[in-house]
Amino acid sequence: MAKSALLKSSIAKKVAMALSGLFLMLFLAQHFFINMTSVFSADTFNSISHFMGNNPLVQFVIQPILIVGVVFHFIMGFVLDFKNRSARPISYAKNNGAANSSWASRNMIVSGSVVLAFIALHFYDFWFPEMVYKYVDVNPLNETRYFHELAEKFESPVRTALYSISFLLLSLHLWHGFNSSFQSVGFNNKYSRSLHKLGYAFAIVVPFGFIFIALFHHFNH
Amino acid sequence: MKLTLKIWRQKNAAAEGKIVEYPIDHIEPDMSFLEMLDILNDELIMKGDEPVAFDHDCREGICGMCSLYINGEAHGPDRGVTTCQLHMRMFKDGDTIFIEPFRAKAFPVIKDLVVDRSSFDRIQHAGGFISVNTSGNTIDANTIPVNKxxxxxxxxxxxxxxxxxxxxxxxxxSAMLFVAAKVSQYALLPQGKIEATDRVLNMVSQMDAEGFGNCTNTGACEVECPKGISLENIARMNREYMSASLKG
Incomplete structure (x- = not known):
C-alpha cells in the first residue's frame, strides 16, 4: 500500500489520534503525581521539579515530543471534526443523540477546545516564564523556587476558578477519550470492561485531583 | 391513536426538501410503523396528493431495505428492530412524530424518505467476498474445522x-460499523483469510472515497443497530487494517 494512501485513510488518522491521546494521558498522569507532592512536601515538589526542569533528556527530548504530540492532537482533532461535519451536509430536524451516546462522546471538540484554551493559559502562567528564566535571562539554578512559584499563582481566585472549570472539561474529555483510545488501537476483548472502569476512574481522579491541588494552594497561601 | 406526523418531503434528488405536517387518526397500537405510513398514503392518494415515498421490502426485519429516522433515532425508539418491526404502541396518543430520511453525504436523498445506499454496495464490491471456484467442485465449508x-x-x-x-x-x-462487520465476517474464518489483506485495505479505501465521516467511538451505531452488531468488530477492523498496512 502506498504510504500516501495510508496517511489519508480514516483508520490511520483515528489510530494516530488515539496514540497521541494515550501519550498525553501518560504525561498527564506523571504531571498529576508531581503536582500532588506539592500538597504533602514543598521540598519533594522542589527537588522533582528541579530535576524535570534541568534534566537534558526531559528538556530536549521528551519536552519537544510532548509539544509535537499536543499540537498534532489538536490540529488533527479540528481537521477530523471539520471533515465529519461535512459528511452530513443537511442536519436532522430532530435528533435524539442522548438516546444512544454520552454527551462527553458527542462533544469532544467542545471539551477539547476548552482544554486547548487552558493549555494556552497554563503556558502563559508557567511554561513561558520558565523558559525565559532559564534560557533567555539565564538565571542561576535555584532548587527552592518551584513551590513558591506554584503556590503564588493560585492566590488569584479567578485563576483558580478558570483552572477548576478547565479540569471539569478535561474530566469529560478523558471520560470518553481514555476508553476511545484503546478501542481505536484495536483493544476490545474480555479485559475491556475492567479497562473501562479504570478509564472512568482516571477521568475522575486526575482532573479532580488537579482541582484539589489548585484549591489547596488557593486556601493555604 | 391520533398523531401529528412531520415528514420530510422532497420531490427528487435535485429539489429542495422541507418538513410537511400531516395529522392522522384511527391508528391502532398494534400496527407496524410502515402500516401507519400505508394508511397515510391511502389517504393522500384518495385526496389526489402525492404519496410519501419510503423504502421497504420484506417487512420481516431481515432485508435491510427499510430505513427512516424517527423522532431523532434510526428505526425509531425501539431497540433491535428495523422500522418495519417498529410498532405504534411505542408512541402515545397525541404524539408528534418526526420522520426523516437517513442523512449522510454518502446517502443522497432520491425522493422523500428514500435514500441511495449504493455506496454500501460499492464498498462490498471492493472486497466483501471470497474468491471460490463455484463450478461444481466446491468443498463443503463444514469440512474445514473452525474455532467455535x-x-x-x-x-x-x-x-x-x-x-x-x-x-x-x-x-x-461514519460507516465503520457496517464495513467492520463485513470485514470481520470473513477475517474470522479460514476461507476469508487468504484475501484478508487486500479486503480490508480496499474496503476502507472505498469507504473513505464515498465520503463517510470518521469514527469517534461514540457507540451510537451499536445501540441503534437493529442486528446488535458489536463495536468489537470495529476494533477488529482497526487491527486488521493496521496489520494489513504494515504488510502491504
Whole structure:
C-alpha cells in the first residue's frame, strides 16, 4: 500500500489520534503525581521539579515530543471534526443523540477546545516564564523556587476558578477519550470492561485531583 | 391513536426538501410503523396528493431495505428492530412524530424518505467476498474445522443487513460499523483469510472515497443497530487494517 494512501485513510488518522491521546494521558498522569507532592512536601515538589526542569533528556527530548504530540492532537482533532461535519451536509430536524451516546462522546471538540484554551493559559502562567528564566535571562539554578512559584499563582481566585472549570472539561474529555483510545488501537476483548472502569476512574481522579491541588494552594497561601 | 406526523418531503434528488405536517387518526397500537405510513398514503392518494415515498421490502426485519429516522433515532425508539418491526404502541396518543430520511453525504436523498445506499454496495464490491471456484467442485465449508468462538463471532458479524442505521445514527456519518462487520465476517474464518489483506485495505479505501465521516467511538451505531452488531468488530477492523498496512 502506498504510504500516501495510508496517511489519508480514516483508520490511520483515528489510530494516530488515539496514540497521541494515550501519550498525553501518560504525561498527564506523571504531571498529576508531581503536582500532588506539592500538597504533602514543598521540598519533594522542589527537588522533582528541579530535576524535570534541568534534566537534558526531559528538556530536549521528551519536552519537544510532548509539544509535537499536543499540537498534532489538536490540529488533527479540528481537521477530523471539520471533515465529519461535512459528511452530513443537511442536519436532522430532530435528533435524539442522548438516546444512544454520552454527551462527553458527542462533544469532544467542545471539551477539547476548552482544554486547548487552558493549555494556552497554563503556558502563559508557567511554561513561558520558565523558559525565559532559564534560557533567555539565564538565571542561576535555584532548587527552592518551584513551590513558591506554584503556590503564588493560585492566590488569584479567578485563576483558580478558570483552572477548576478547565479540569471539569478535561474530566469529560478523558471520560470518553481514555476508553476511545484503546478501542481505536484495536483493544476490545474480555479485559475491556475492567479497562473501562479504570478509564472512568482516571477521568475522575486526575482532573479532580488537579482541582484539589489548585484549591489547596488557593486556601493555604 | 391520533398523531401529528412531520415528514420530510422532497420531490427528487435535485429539489429542495422541507418538513410537511400531516395529522392522522384511527391508528391502532398494534400496527407496524410502515402500516401507519400505508394508511397515510391511502389517504393522500384518495385526496389526489402525492404519496410519501419510503423504502421497504420484506417487512420481516431481515432485508435491510427499510430505513427512516424517527423522532431523532434510526428505526425509531425501539431497540433491535428495523422500522418495519417498529410498532405504534411505542408512541402515545397525541404524539408528534418526526420522520426523516437517513442523512449522510454518502446517502443522497432520491425522493422523500428514500435514500441511495449504493455506496454500501460499492464498498462490498471492493472486497466483501471470497474468491471460490463455484463450478461444481466446491468443498463443503463444514469440512474445514473452525474455532467455535470465531464461528459465533463471524456469524454475529454476518447478521448485518446493511440497512445504514449505523451511518444515520453516527454524528459523523461514519460507516465503520457496517464495513467492520463485513470485514470481520470473513477475517474470522479460514476461507476469508487468504484475501484478508487486500479486503480490508480496499474496503476502507472505498469507504473513505464515498465520503463517510470518521469514527469517534461514540457507540451510537451499536445501540441503534437493529442486528446488535458489536463495536468489537470495529476494533477488529482497526487491527486488521493496521496489520494489513504494515504488510502491504
Amino acid at each position: 468462538k470465531d464461528a459465533d463471532d463471524a456469524f454475529d458479524a454476518a447478521a448485518c443487513i446493511g440497512c445504514g442505521a449505523c451511518v444515520a445514527s453516527c454524528k459523523n456519518s
